[in-house]
Amino acid sequence: MSDHTSAAPAGSADTRDAPEYVCDVCGRAFYTDDLLVLHRGVRHPSVLDEADRDAYRDAYAAEERAIRSFRIRALGILVLLYFGFLFLYVFYAS
Amino acid sequence: MRPENPSQSDHDEDAVDDLAETAPGRLGSAIGPRGARIGAFALALVGVLLLARGVAASNAAVGLSEASSEGLSIPRWLYVATGGAAIGASALLAGFVTDRGFVNRVHEWRHGLGTRDRLRGVGMAVGSLLGALLIALIVYRGITGPQVSTINFAVVVVFAGGRAGLTMAAYAIGNPWPALNPFRAVTSRLPTGVVDYPERLGRWPAVAGILLLIWVETTTGVTNTPNLLAAAVAGYAVVALAGAVLVGSDAWFRNADPVSAFFRFYGRVAPLAWEDGRLRLSLPAMRLVEGWADEPRRDGGDGQTVDADDARLVRGLDDVAIAVALVWELTFSGFVTTEQGASVIRGVVGVGLPPILVYAVLFIGGFVVFYGAFLGAARIAVRRILTARTPRELVVAFAPSLLVIAAGYHLAHYFAFFLSLLPSLSAVLADPLSAPANPVVFTLPAWVSALNIVFVLGGHLVAIWVAHSTAYQLFPSRLQAIRSQYPFVFVMIGYTAVSLWLISLPSTTPAYLG
Numbered sequence: 205m206s207d208h209t210s211a212a213p214a215g216s217a218d219t220r221d222a223p224e225y226v227c228d229v230c231g232r233a234f235y236t237d238d239l240l241v242l243h244r245g246v247r248h249p250s251v252l253d254e255a256d257r258d259a260y261r262d263a264y265a266a267e268e269r270a271i272r273s274f275r276i277r278a279l280g281i282l283v284l285l286y287f288g289f290l291f292l293y294v295f296y297a298s
Numbered sequence: 299m300r301p302e303n304p305s306q307s308d309h310d311e312d313a314v315d316d317l318a319e320t321a322p323g324r325l326g327s328a329i330g331p332r333g334a335r336i337g338a339f340a341l342a343l344v345g346v347l348l349l350a351r352g353v354a355a356s357n358a359a360v361g362l363s364e365a366s367s368e369g370l371s372i373p374r375w376l377y378v379a380t381g382g383a384a385i386g387a388s389a390l391l392a393g394f395v396t397d398r399g400f401v402n403r404v405h406e407w408r409h410g411l412g413t414r415d416r417l418r419g420v421g422m423a424v425g426s427l428l429g430a431l432l433i434a435l436i437v438y439r440g441i442t443g444p445q446v447s448t449i450n451f452a453v454v455v456v457f458a459g460g461r462a463g464l465t466m467a468a469y470a471i472g473n474p475w476p477a478l479n480p481f482r483a484v485t486s487r488l489p490t491g492v493v494d495y496p497e498r499l500g501r502w503p504a505v506a507g508i509l510l511l512i513w514v515e516t517t518t519g520v521t522n523t524p525n526l527l528a529a530a531v532a533g534y535a536v537v538a539l540a541g542a543v544l545v546g547s548d549a550w551f552r553n554a555d556p557v558s559a560f561f562r563f564y565g566r567v568a569p570l571a572w573e574d575g576r577l578r579l580s581l582p583a584m585r586l587v588e589g590w591a592d593e594p595r596r597d598g599g600d601g602q603t604v605d606a607d608d609a610r611l612v613r614g615l616d617d618v619a620i621a622v623a624l625v626w627e628l629t630f631s632g633f634v635t636t637e638q639g640a641s642v643i644r645g646v647v648g649v650g651l652p653p654i655l656v657y658a659v660l661f662i663g664g665f666v667v668f669y670g671a672f673l674g675a676a677r678i679a680v681r682r683i684l685t686a687r688t689p690r691e692l693v694v695a696f697a698p699s700l701l702v703i704a705a706g707y708h709l710a711h712y713f714a715f716f717l718s719l720l721p722s723l724s725a726v727l728a729d730p731l732s733a734p735a736n737p738v739v740f741t742l743p744a745w746v747s748a749l750n751i752v753f754v755l756g757g758h759l760v761a762i763w764v765a766h767s768t769a770y771q772l773f774p775s776r777l778q779a780i781r782s783q784y785p786f787v788f789v790m791i792g793y794t795a796v797s798l799w800l801i802s803l804p805s806t807t808p809a810y811l812g
Contacts, residue, residue: 223686234774235684243774246398270777271396278390285383292379297372 238263374802381751381798382791385758389787392766393780401770404763405584411570411577418572425477426484433480433535435730440528444733450524451726451733456531457521458719459727462712465564469705470582473565475558481538482551482558491546495553501616505623507556509665512627516634517657517811563620566611566698567705573609583705583760586611586698587767611698615690618697619669624704626668628711629796630661634811636803643809653810671792672700675785682785683778695772696786699764703793706757710750710801714742750801758794762787 223233225240229248234240244252245260252260395401432455440452447453467474476482511534514520520527534557542550551558565571569582588610612618633639634657643660647653676692721738765786769779 233686235686239684239774239778246774267775267777271780274777274780275394278393282387282390285387289380289383292376293372296376 238266242267374799377802378795378799381755382795384755385762385791385794386787388759389762389766389783389790392762393783395766396776396780398770398776401767404581405587405767407581407584408573409579411579415575418577422477422483425474426480426482429478430480430483432478433531437528437532437535439730440524440531443524445524446733447522447524448722448739449726449733449737451730452524452527452531453521454719454722454726456527458716458723461515462716462719463723465561465708466712466716468561468564469567469701469708472568472570473561475561475565479551479558481535481542481555482547485539485542485547485550488543488547490543491549492544495545495549499553500614501553501559501620503554504556504559505616505619507554508560508620508623508627509661511556512623512631513658513661516631516661516808517654519811559620560624563611563624563701564705564708567701583702583764584767586701586764587771588612588695588698612694614694618672618693621697621700621704622669622672623665625700625707625793626665628704628707629668629793629800630664632707632711632797632800633664634660634808635805636800637806638803639800640806640809647810657811668793671789672697672786675789678785679782683773683781685773685778685782687772692772692782695768696765699761699768699786702761702764703757703790706753706755706760707797709753709757710797713749713753714746717746718742747801751798754794754797754801758790761790 223235225234225237226232227234227240227243227248229244229251232243234243241256241259241263244256245264436452436455439450443450443452464474464478514530518526518530520530538550538555538557541554544550545554566585567583568585569580571578571580571585612621634643643653643656646656673689673693676689676696679692680687680689718740721740722734725734725737762783765783766779769782770776773779773782
């Protein structure tokens, strides 16, 4: 169902016409299938059947990969910040 | 001195417990790989410690810049930048926490302190009598007492007691105003509600009222003219009683009364509150994370339904404006009481403008800038992520996080003030009808002023966690939740930079007003 796409769609403007994936429990609409699957898994876990649950696990795992790449980048920024400020203090604190 | 707040370290301890047992319940938490989470928490801790070093250096610098001109110092821009970086880095660190189950447990944690309805009733009765007595004494002593602000009952009680002490109690313990409010106690026993409150006004009257009270406080000299303060308090009392009689007690104090709104918003930060007739304890500021589920959410444990709309603090743009106004008013009064702020105003007035106009433009203009920045952040956030939520939904959801920031600023601006005036306050309260012969004011050690940095940064750090938790309520995708935060974090960095800069400047009496 959702194994080929990552659940991390960047804000691509061309898909912004109308959200077409509608949750049949609460009526909230989403732009991608993955987001709907994740929404159902998070908000309505009690109505999921076995197939839904598998789809949710797949979407969750795909998102986990995207989050891992976020973590690496965030760590890089933290390291840069730390050393950047270390050097700033070396030069300017007197 | 570490800049993190107590609640943040509570989370870390909980996190360790959380790792020890596999979280049951939600589907999500069972799937997350454990090693990555442990690694992330270790990184988060290291990061916080690293940041603590940087900030500790700027503490020392500020203490020095106020106390003397000799020795070690860092340039002010570096101190401000360090504060901003601390906020940005902690937002990134919050992004490492992606376990929904853990995030929810932190803000849903409650500890019931029992049903004590009779105690509450007695407390309300005694409180409103006390409130009525205090208001009467403020007006009476403001007129008849000595016209010296430091020993006059009215000035000391209103500013050291109400503006500083009671507000601190509101966000640190629980909202005391519903118990103290004498006007509500009186009007709820009278036939009220001559006309219906016009719903389309929303809570904008309260926004205008808060801005008006701040304006009166800063520009009319009520802080050093007890007579005038007594008149202002009496005027407020008349308006409150008339308003409550006109539109009904509930509607008035919920929508239009600035003091009630002020305390209700600050009170939401506090750990103690009455929920469903029970006194309950929560982690500080965690009641700001409101249910943003798509249906009335069922709280996992006790199966109790939370009616999302009634308990919600912020429901529309008017409430957002109140939250922004609370942040802005402290920034404004901070600015006009610094030497730099006063010289800017003198410079502008020197061109030939009336001072009061300059203050008005600065006051309203600054509020509009703060409000616009927050709205703009929401618009950018919606554009950056693929969501059907509107910018309005986002500002309404994230506005409560501003209240922790406001509480941090308030503490930074009023904590030392409150401590030093504590002897005067207890002296006038102990003997309201005669002026203290020998007023005592504490002189505080220099490190107390360094605490201000901790308060400002601490408020922002908790606000980041509140916004992070709120984002997890709003978005099904965890990555969306993280991404939605970026614009808001930049706005917060801006607020922090301004506020840290202000508290590092030497203070003075405002130009043309003192």
